[in-house]
Amino acid sequence: MIVSYGALVPVALNDDTVRSAPKVLLHDHLDGGLRVGTVIELADAAGYRDLPTTDPAELGRWFLGAAHSGSLERYLETFGHTVAVLQTPDALSRAAAEAAEDLAADGVVYAEVRFAPELHVENGMDLDGAVHAVLEGFAVGTARAAAAGRTIRVGCLLTAMRHAARSREIAELSVRHRDSGVVGFDIAGAEKGFPPTRHLDAFEYVRQQNAHVTxxxxxxxxxxxxxxxxxxxxxxxxxxxxxIVDDIESGGRGDDPAQPPRLGRLAAWVRDNRIPLEMCPTSNVHTGAATSLADHPIGLLARLRFRVTVNTDNRLMSDCTMTSEMTGLADTFGYGWDDLQWFTVNAMKSAFIGFDERLALIENVIKPGYAALRAD
Structure with missing residues (x-):
């Protein structure tokens, strides 16, 4: 257990009960979370003929197999198909609406979903048009979820590609739309050979505008x-x-096997300053960033009280949900409701919305939701 709340009899922790628990998601890619059927239908509408198969079950297996290759580069190749079918405002809006609905159905009460506008302009849509389409889709999906009795708030993160040269433009785009639902700026893509410092002007601009960066x-x-x-x-x-675990020396050094792990200066700085870690366990195993869920650094980092959060990354490619991520961690590390609440509160504290809004969700939604699950 990470935290203790007393001797209450908890509701059994399983897929159904975890799905009912309020969850917060900070790292989820729009083009990595499409429904398989939507990919096929959008491809047909767009005249895109390069899908490996148009059979939904087979295509789902293909995405998972390609993702579970142990290579980040191979994993990223799968996005060629999803990005190809998201080149119109209608397609982007549909994907965003379905993302909001799917997350709400999975018990997510707050989500930040990211996408790279520069990847969706091949057919003449401009950057602002892409953002408008996605924000409109989130609004539609949120309304549909509410009509079904589920409440979710979705913020949008705008991602620049680290191998390209449009980061300052995307940074300005994120600030321009921050009053309409864009909550922050991000860069993504293959890390090796493309350090974040290549985009310093973009980050400096965002920070000067009092905006958020992940x-x-x-x-x-x-x-x-x-x-x-x-x-x-x-x-x-x-x-x-x-x-960050590369800067943590494991315990049991010398003559004292009980000696705790020792943090290097960077790891200590990240922990001391409560820098949130958007951890995506299943995706990390698929890309080779971790050898297995049991060996994933999340166990050690949670035990050392880093600001750990749990996320999906790409729900289509890794065939995962927030429910499956949480239950997988519970099964692997023996976590209970207190631990899942700890991860969830960590994420809500780290969200790119106002303090009052975060506090209201923690006090009025998250804590009551988990309190109900800790006792029958």
């Missing part, structure tokens, strides 16, 4: 990527950040 760092590359993200680029959060 950076994919420490997923497939090591400590230098994390160091640059937090110390040069001013990241408020780290996307993944699993390689």
């Amino acid at each position: 950076i994919h760092a420490g997923e497939a590359f090591g400590l230098p990527s994390i160091w640059e993200a937090v110390q040069w680029c001013g990241a408020d959060r780290l996307g993944h950040g699993v390689r």
